Amino acid sequence: MADRYDLRLPALRIRQGEQFIYAFGVDGKRIHDFATVSRVHRDDRALQGYQRPEVLNHIKAIRRYLESSGAMLPNxxxxxxxxxxxxxxxVTASPVEYVAAGELVIPINESLPEDExxxxxVDGQQRSAAIRDADLVEFGVAAxxxxxxxxxxQRSQFILVNNTKPLPKGLIHELLPSTQGHLPLAYARKQLPAEILTRLNIGNKVAGSPFNGRISTPTVAGGYIKDNSVMKMIENSLYEGALYQYRNPEDGSGDVEEMVVHLNYFWxxxxxxxPTAWELPPTKSRLTHGAGIQAMGYVMDALTDGVPAHRLVDINLPETLRRLAENCAWTSGTWDLGGEQVRRWKDIQNTPNDVKLLTSHLLRALG
Incomplete structure (x- = not known):
């Protein structure tokens, strides 16, 4: 077979508004001749790819099914x-104006690396891998x-196609900042918080910034603070707290630079x-735990709401938080939460009730 050639596949072009999609059949064994799986990773701090890692057990199960009699993959x-x-x-005319018959022409260059x-x-990663590995001569699939x-x-389509599937939240959070096009309302609402989270975690230019490399995401495996905890803290502040001052409530945009400066300073x-509690994972510190991150986020809102980032230095936050330290049991001891509620340090859980209890305790301690 030639090193370079065109793969021509009979196809239907279907118009959807101003866009076109192409429906075609192809031997599943040939998909990897022209298509690659773009797994999410970071290159020089820029997000590359968008697929979740292959799930080996799932692929093996599909492969066993494909090698059985009567196997069918209708999706x-x-x-x-x-x-x-x-x-x-x-040249054959179509009986409907929004469908045209023809051929997809896909250039094949066997010398190209995967990423070229x-x-x-976008969808079908495990199925295509199972077909590739199955003991079959060919297996036609719909595409x-x-x-x-x-x-x-591509990222936008990947999120939309997988909207009804349980995509890992961390993967979604990584994809959203660099995704364009229409998104479901729930995802659109998280796009700005996700951009801020990414800046805090891997885009910080401030030396020694508090969250830098500490938030666990698919591409920052060494992080120990859950990304969802930080997302909730940012969202709460964006819509009801100190970060609201930097938002445009009409279009949902915001001054990300000022938000990052504000968050960097407080945290x-x-x-x-x-210092000790901040460097420990959530199993050993309730400060880096979901409950602690959210509760301290509410403390930030209470102390800095309406104070622009460049004025934060004027409100003596170090002294205020030193007073608060006397009432904290992040890594040992007990929490006196009032109303005869005394908890061991590690008994605070990441539940709405415990977050509320801890927040109320910290705010009372501030006086």
Whole structure:
């Protein structure tokens, strides 16, 4: 077989508004000739890829099924093509104006590395891997493709296609900041908090910034603070607390630079006030635990609401948090939560009730 050639596949071009999708059949054994799995990773702090890691047990189960008699995969694999792929319309007229028959022309270059192939798998990662590994000569599958204008559009489609599936929250949080196009309201609401989280975790230019590399995400495996805990803290502040002052409530945008400065300053004081507790994982410190991150976020809102980032130095936060330290049991001792509620330090849980109890305790201690 030639090193370079065109793979031509009979296809239907279907118009959807101003967009086109292409429905076609292909031997599943050939998908990896032109499509790659773009797994999420970071390169020089920029997010690359968007797929979750292969689930080996799931792939093995699909492979066993495919090798059995009567196997069938009716769900279409979804592929994002780049602009090297083209559609050639046939001369046969279609009975409906929004559908045209023709051929997809996919350039194959067997010498290209994986990340330079002309297509990416948006949905069907495990199925395609199982077909590739199965003891079968060929296995035809249904596929749907679209020609994407860059990786940001591919990420958007990946999130939308997987909207009804249990995608890991951490993966979604990493993808959202660099995703374009329409998103479900729940995801659109999280796009700004996710951008702020990313800046705190891997985009900080401030030396020694408190969250830098400490938030656990799919591409920051060494982090020990749960990304969802930080997301909740940021969201609470954006919509009801100190970060609201930097938002445009009409379009949901915000001054990310000022928000990051505000968060960096407050949480740097937290780290200096509780140095040991800040460096320990949630199992050994309730400060880095979901309950502690959220409760201290509410403390930040109470102390700094309405105070712009450049004025935070004027309100003597170090002295205020030193007073608070006398009432904290982040790593040992007990919490006196009032109303005869005394808890061991590690008995505070990441539940709405415990977050509320801890927040009330800390705010009372502030006087």
């Amino acid at each position: 279409a694999i979804v592929v994002a093509f780049d602009e090297r792929v083209r559609f050639e319309t046939s 192939k002309p297509a990416w798998l 749907v493709g679209f020609i994407a204008r860059g990786e940001a559009e 740097s004081i937290v780290r200096l006030t509780f």
